[in-house]
Amino acid sequence: MSNDLENFISQNKEAFNTATPSNDVLKLLQKNILAQQQKQRKKTGIIRSLKFVSAACVLLLAGVGIYNFSNNKSVDLANNATQVNEIPSIVKKVENLPVEDLHKSAAINKEPLTSTLINQNELVKNKYITQLQNMDAPSKRYIAATEIVNSKQVDKEVVDALTTCLNNDPNTNVRLAALESLSIFYKEPLVKKRLIESLKKQTDPIVKMTLIDVLTKLRANNLQKELEKIVNDLHAPKPVKDQANQSIHTLSL
């Protein structure tokens, strides 16, 4: 089959393309291309602006982060410095207060200076001190007397609370627990002093005997004198007198 028709058309193709589009088509096209270019520029501009804004945001956030970090650090340091400076004056204030007032002071939190020192450990300590005063629950007082030394904040307040418990608690086991906790800090002069004082005030014979034993092991000052008073005391129970005699003998060795 020949292709004469196709060949003829192919050779005379231009003759079949006689129509010409009007100039308006080109004008409209140029107008649309211009609009397209402006749109593209606007889009590029927006993208650039967005990139710039994102970069600025990142920098701003980084700046705020660094500022907060350094500020917190300096604030912490300043707070620590303030707290360290305040400690001696606070201790003095605490020493001058009676024991009962100390508890109230810690609980009620009236002093603005002490309030700055109240942190988590302080709260734990205050919780135990409050429990030691709970006359309705000996078990809670016993736990408090045992656990209070585990709180990281063992200070004069704790020693006083335990001493009060050792001297006045109606339950022997609670008193013994308080004695055991105090004896952990036997190297502290304040503790030794309180234990010797407690020997004079102690009314529970079992606790008194244990106390004599502990003080003998500690070889506390003035113990000999106190032991002789017990031995010479007519109202002192015999087991206590025997314990005192044995301690005098131990101390003389």
Added chain:
Amino acid sequence: MEQTNIIQEHILIDACKKGNSLAFTQLYNCYSKDVFNSILRFIDNIAEAEDLLQESFLAAYQNLNQFDTHSNFRAWVKRIALNKTISFLRKKKIVFNEWNDNIDSLDEIFDESKFTFQVQSLQKAIQQLPYSYKTIIQLYVIDDIPQEEIGQMLGLSHNTVRTQYHRAKQKILQILQKQQVV
């Protein structure tokens, strides 16, 4: 000469890609007539054809980055135009079906070597063809679109396009013979 045109076309396309709209105007001036006539072979309305021409070149400009520099720009933009035209016709509910023609039977096979062709008489004969025949023969012979691609454009099978092209050609020869006899 052809090589020079290709080099010039590549230079213009590169300039367009860099945002030179004047270069695109030159490309338009080179190929708009050819593309416009291809559209007109589908659509009789000049205004609609001009709209499609403008839309086609704008689409070409917008997608210039996708154009492979080693390809033929004229063929590329013409395909864009033809696809847009076919979509336009589909929107107007003009469907290219795999239909059985109702034209006169073509039992007689014409020997085209005996014909003396003239542009004007050939154009008249093509205009007398049914719409689908006319479309296929123009796309294949005048616009140089392969039959397989015509099938893809119109949603027809390759076999249908080949059969219809053959029938369209015989119909043209039949018309031309009648004219010559007359």
